[in-house]
Every structure is written in C-alpha cells, then in structure tokens.
Amino acid sequence: MERLKVDLCGIEMDNPVIPASGTFGYGYEFAELYDINVLGTFSFKGTTKEPRFGNPTPRIAECTSGMINAVGLQNPGVEKVIGTELPKLKKCFHKPVMANVSGFAIDDYAYTCALLDKEEQVGWLEVNVSCPNVHGGGMSFGTNPEAAAAVTRAVKAVTTKPVIVKLSPNVTDIVSIAKACEEAGADGISLINTLLGMRIDLKTRKPVIANTMGGFSGPAIFPVAVRMVYQVAHAVNIPVVGMGGVSTAEDVLEMMMAGAKAVEVGAQNLVDPFVCKNIIENLPAVMDKYGIKTLKELAL
Amino acid sequence: MKVSMFTIRENTALTKNVYRMVLEGDVSEITRPGTFVNIRLSGLYLRRPISVNDTDETTLTIIYKVVGKGTGQMAAMTAGEELEVMTGLGNGYDTAVSGDHPLLLGGGVGVPPLYKLAKELIAQGKKVSVVLGFNTADEVFCEEEFKAIGCDTVVATADGSYGVKGFVTDALPEEYTYFYTCGPEPMLKAVYKTTTTSGQFSFEERMGCGFGACMGCSCHTVTGYKRICKDGPVLVKEEILWNA
Structure with missing residues (x-):
C-alpha cells in the first residue's frame, strides 16, 4: 500500500513498523505465527563480537504498564549469527533487515559491523550505544557525546550501509549526544532505549532482578519517548527512528508527528506477538480518521 | 503456538489457595504433557505462564496457586468469563523413553502437569508410580485423581500430618525404570541426587x-x-x- 511507504536512510520500506531489537529474536519464532514480510523491517537481537550468555536470572520484572529486563545482550556472537541465525532469518524474511550491534570497546563495534557489512540482507546497522544491562560497555558509550561520536566514526569507517545510532534516554542532554553522532557521520538516530529502572520484592526485601537494575520498557515510557524523539528530531538533519512504549497504530502516528521517519515496537511484541501485524493492518483506518493521506506527508 | 480466546467453565478451590480452572477453547496446539499456556490478564502487563494439567477435545484444565496479583485475579473469575490464552508452549515431557515402570515425582504446585503425563503413560500400558509431596495435610490435592486412573500413588507431607512423613525423596519406590519430576528447585535438586535412573525435570x-x-x-x-x-x-x- 503506497500510503504507508516511508524512506529510511535511502531504503524504501513498505511501512514504518519495525520490531525492536531484543523483542523479536532473529524473526523465526514470530514467523511461526504470521508472515513477517508484512513488516517494514525488523531489528534483530543485539549482536556482539564474542558470544554472551548474559546476566543471571531473574532477568524480568513486571511493572505497571511495562516491564524491566536485564537480559544483558545474550547472543551467540557475530560469527555464529552470520553462520547460523542469518540463514534461518533469510528463509522467513525477504527484505533488508536491521542489524543491531553492541560492544564493549570501540574496536568491538568496528569488528562486528565490518562482518555484518558483508551480509547482503543487512540493510541498516543499528549501533546500540545504550544497553543499560552490561557493565563497562553499551550505555557508557551513549552517555558521553565524544564516546558516542568515536563509536560512530569507527563504524562508519568499515561500512557503506546506513548507520543508525541507538541512544539511551538515561542522560541529561540527549540532543548533544545526537548532534555529536550526526557530526561523526551517523546516517540516522534511533531512540529511546530502555529507562534504567528497579523493583524490590516486598517479601524478600531484595531486588526482583538478579542484576539489581534493568531497562524499563512498555507503554508506561511512551510519553518520555515522544518527548525525546521530538527534541532530537528537531535538532538534527538525519532521520530519526522513534521507539519506546509503542503499542498501537495511534502511537505510531504520534511518534511520526514528533518527528520519527519510522517507528520501532519493542516490549509489546512479548505480550502480544501479533501487535506489529495488527498495527500495520490498523494504520490505514486510523490515518483516515485523522485525515492523513500518506505517512510521507507527516515527515518534518 | 496459538493465541485464542477461552471461556471459563469451572474455577474451584482445591485447597485454601490452589484452584482448578477448566477452560473451553481451541486446544489443538497442546500436544505433549508438560507444556504450558500463557494467560493474558486485564490490567497486568505480562502474561502468566501456567502448566497444563489436562486436556480433552475442547477443554484445557489448569491448576494454579494464588501467589500474587495475577493468580489472585484468576481466582476471582467465574464461569462464563473469557481469557486470552497462548497455547502450545514449551517442549514438554517425552514419554517414549520411560521404560515400563516410570516414576512421577511432584511437589506442591509442581504436581498438576504430571497428571496429563500419567494419563498418557497409563494409556501406553505402563505401570505408573506417583509420589506427591506437600508441606501439610491441608495442602494436599490431586491424590484421588492419580489413584482413579490407576497410578500407584503415595503422598508425603513435610510435617507428617498426612501420608509418609518427609519429602518425596523419602517415599521413593524401590524399583522404577525412569522418572519425571516437577516442583520447587530444592526438591528437584534432592530428586537429582536421590534417583538412580535417568529422568526429566520441569x-x-x-x-x-x-x-x-x-x-x-x-x-x-x-x-x-x-x-x-x-x-x-x-x-x-x-x-x-x-x-x-
């Protein structure tokens, strides 16, 4: 459907809906439920240079209208992702996919991105400088403009694919970090990653999450996400992918009105695995209701 | 895996905080015993995973303990109300490797999934021994159900107020060909140490x-x-x- 099409860093997408990294695996669990080719694309599970088991369990805590996770970038490592996961992904998904990359040193990011750059199906590299669940990595790059810019430059040097830097909301001035990434050559910005959160079990008087804190996501964070997307989209001249608590077609439109070119859906996939398919199906009717002819007309 | 609506046909207390709920709906995805369903509840963000106790052509039976908000909400529901249930989750128990005399060891709210398993093992013509462990006499449930389908059933209570005094591992039969177990982790660890054959843990x-x-x-x-x-x-x- 023409009216749902959007452009993200020079790649046309059938619609703006993108399941967010870490909530969609490598796609094949969801492909058992519906044809995932209806999606704009999806961002696959965060990939690192080395295999990672991640954090001890419990890794999940429920919250009002949301959840906290502290998975800690569990993944089989980039070589195995390319050797084992991408061939399986290719069987059920036939569009450019977004490769999500994380690291613990600038060289890690460059190494992983250089390998993924050679994969034909990878359309975009989403560089996560914002994982709150690992020590000494991830978010530490995303909370400092110089470090975020350094990661961006290192990745840009090894790839010709569009590089989208995924930012953390756990900062005082997200605009300065977004601008630093833009100046360092980023082709796009995605935000927001999870908000650092914590729950305590009244019975045990101890944190619910084994790692004490984790990333808070779900509909509860949507207003924070809209605000930050708005701030960043009005400060940079590269495309912004909005995410954070999106669970309906109305939320997608609101994110786009805040300045997002495309929209990621995260936690909601875990409680309603059909949510992205339903959003895409509902978008035309909701657009009609608000007099929106095409999504491209919402562009800033 | 499937997501569909189920209608509550029955929701009754078996003990002071354990309930049996019978749900009518599409059970086609529920195949092996030991699998689970994931139930969406209004106002709660995450679904509640609950093991499958039994199924027939049109109904799913679950037995759950009230431990928090979600299960508390379920306990207050009545026949005729609907629930959105994700079915066909998990790998389940493999009955092919059981030998002719499997042993089933359940502790507390780990007992329910063993019932569908016992039914299948009995249907395969196997002699099934069951040991059910609870803390006290007033927590015991499902004993009669296992006996009714022909399982050699023993109950152990930690305080000795019913059946054998002690844990399931204090009431193991002398002979068995394989075992299946579900229960709290300390019990599973004790089963791991005490049993003499291979087995499957949920x-x-x-x-x-x-x-x-x-x-x-x-x-x-x-x-x-x-x-x-x-x-x-x-x-x-x-x-x-x-x-x-």
Whole structure:
C-alpha cells in the first residue's frame, strides 16, 4: 500500500513498523505465527563480537504498564549469527533487515559491523550505544557525546550501509549526544532505549532482578519517548527512528508527528506477538480518521 | 503456538489457595504433557505462564496457586468469563523413553502437569508410580485423581500430618525404570541426587514472553544455554547444570 511507504536512510520500506531489537529474536519464532514480510523491517537481537550468555536470572520484572529486563545482550556472537541465525532469518524474511550491534570497546563495534557489512540482507546497522544491562560497555558509550561520536566514526569507517545510532534516554542532554553522532557521520538516530529502572520484592526485601537494575520498557515510557524523539528530531538533519512504549497504530502516528521517519515496537511484541501485524493492518483506518493521506506527508 | 480466546467453565478451590480452572477453547496446539499456556490478564502487563494439567477435545484444565496479583485475579473469575490464552508452549515431557515402570515425582504446585503425563503413560500400558509431596495435610490435592486412573500413588507431607512423613525423596519406590519430576528447585535438586535412573525435570523461571523471543529465562546446560520457555521447561537429567 503506497500510503504507508516511508524512506529510511535511502531504503524504501513498505511501512514504518519495525520490531525492536531484543523483542523479536532473529524473526523465526514470530514467523511461526504470521508472515513477517508484512513488516517494514525488523531489528534483530543485539549482536556482539564474542558470544554472551548474559546476566543471571531473574532477568524480568513486571511493572505497571511495562516491564524491566536485564537480559544483558545474550547472543551467540557475530560469527555464529552470520553462520547460523542469518540463514534461518533469510528463509522467513525477504527484505533488508536491521542489524543491531553492541560492544564493549570501540574496536568491538568496528569488528562486528565490518562482518555484518558483508551480509547482503543487512540493510541498516543499528549501533546500540545504550544497553543499560552490561557493565563497562553499551550505555557508557551513549552517555558521553565524544564516546558516542568515536563509536560512530569507527563504524562508519568499515561500512557503506546506513548507520543508525541507538541512544539511551538515561542522560541529561540527549540532543548533544545526537548532534555529536550526526557530526561523526551517523546516517540516522534511533531512540529511546530502555529507562534504567528497579523493583524490590516486598517479601524478600531484595531486588526482583538478579542484576539489581534493568531497562524499563512498555507503554508506561511512551510519553518520555515522544518527548525525546521530538527534541532530537528537531535538532538534527538525519532521520530519526522513534521507539519506546509503542503499542498501537495511534502511537505510531504520534511518534511520526514528533518527528520519527519510522517507528520501532519493542516490549509489546512479548505480550502480544501479533501487535506489529495488527498495527500495520490498523494504520490505514486510523490515518483516515485523522485525515492523513500518506505517512510521507507527516515527515518534518 | 496459538493465541485464542477461552471461556471459563469451572474455577474451584482445591485447597485454601490452589484452584482448578477448566477452560473451553481451541486446544489443538497442546500436544505433549508438560507444556504450558500463557494467560493474558486485564490490567497486568505480562502474561502468566501456567502448566497444563489436562486436556480433552475442547477443554484445557489448569491448576494454579494464588501467589500474587495475577493468580489472585484468576481466582476471582467465574464461569462464563473469557481469557486470552497462548497455547502450545514449551517442549514438554517425552514419554517414549520411560521404560515400563516410570516414576512421577511432584511437589506442591509442581504436581498438576504430571497428571496429563500419567494419563498418557497409563494409556501406553505402563505401570505408573506417583509420589506427591506437600508441606501439610491441608495442602494436599490431586491424590484421588492419580489413584482413579490407576497410578500407584503415595503422598508425603513435610510435617507428617498426612501420608509418609518427609519429602518425596523419602517415599521413593524401590524399583522404577525412569522418572519425571516437577516442583520447587530444592526438591528437584534432592530428586537429582536421590534417583538412580535417568529422568526429566520441569523447571520454572520468570518469563517475559514465554515463546523464546526475549531471552528472559535462559539457563546454562551441559549442551549450552537453553531458554526455559522454548527449549524447556523440561530438561533431561544429564544436561542439567545447577546454579551455584
């Protein structure tokens, strides 16, 4: 459907809906439920240079209208992702996919991105400088403009694919970090990653999450996400992918009105695995209701 | 895996905080015993994973303990109300390897999934021994159900107020060809140490999605990491690595 099409860093997408990294695996669990080719694309599970088991369990805590996770970038490592996961992904998904990359040193990011750059199906590299669940990595790059810019430059040097830097909301001035990434050559910005959160079990008087804190996501964070997307989209001249608590077609439109070119859906996939398919199906009717002819007309 | 609406046909208390709920709906995805369903509840963000106690052509029976908000909400529901249920989750128990005299060991709210398993093993013509463990006499449930289908059934209570005094491991029969177990982790560890054959353990973990997408419930095993919700909840004895 023409009216749902959007452009993200020079790649046309059938619609703006993108399941967010870490909530969609490598796609094949969801492909058992519906044809995932209806999606704009999806961002696959965060990939690192080395295999990672991640954090001890419990890794999940429920919250009002949301959840906290502290998975800690569990993944089989980039070589195995390319050797084992991408061939399986290719069987059920036939569009450019977004490769999500994380690291613990600038060289890690460059190494992983250089390998993924050679994969034909990878359309975009989403560089996560914002994982709150690992020590000494991830978010530490995303909370400092110089470090975020350094990661961006290192990745840009090894790839010709569009590089989208995924930012953390756990900062005082997200605009300065977004601008630093833009100046360092980023082709796009995605935000927001999870908000650092914590729950305590009244019975045990101890944190619910084994790692004490984790990333808070779900509909509860949507207003924070809209605000930050708005701030960043009005400060940079590269495309912004909005995410954070999106669970309906109305939320997608609101994110786009805040300045997002495309929209990621995260936690909601875990409680309603059909949510992205339903959003895409509902978008035309909701657009009609608000007099929106095409999504491209919402562009800033 | 399937997501569909079920209608509550029955929701009755078996003990002061354990309930049996019979739900009518599409049970086509529920095949092996030891699998689970994930129930969406109004006002709560995450679904509630509950083991399958029994199924027939049109109904699903679950037995759950009230431990918090979600199960509390379920206990207050009545016949005719609807629930959105994700069915066909987890690997379940493999009955093919049981030999002719399997032993089933259940503790507390770990007892329910063993019932569908027992029914299948009996239907395969096997002699089934069952040991059910509870803390006290007033917590005992399901004993009659196992006896009614022909299982040699023993109950153990920790305080000795009913049946054998002690834990399930204090009431093991002398002979069995294989075992299947589900219960709290300290019980599973004791079963692991005490049993003399191979067997299958069903584990519990806090889950995000319940279908393998979020990596919220991963554990280490001898053969690498596994997701309790998708690659489990049943692990075979030889692959288990206990947490320190």
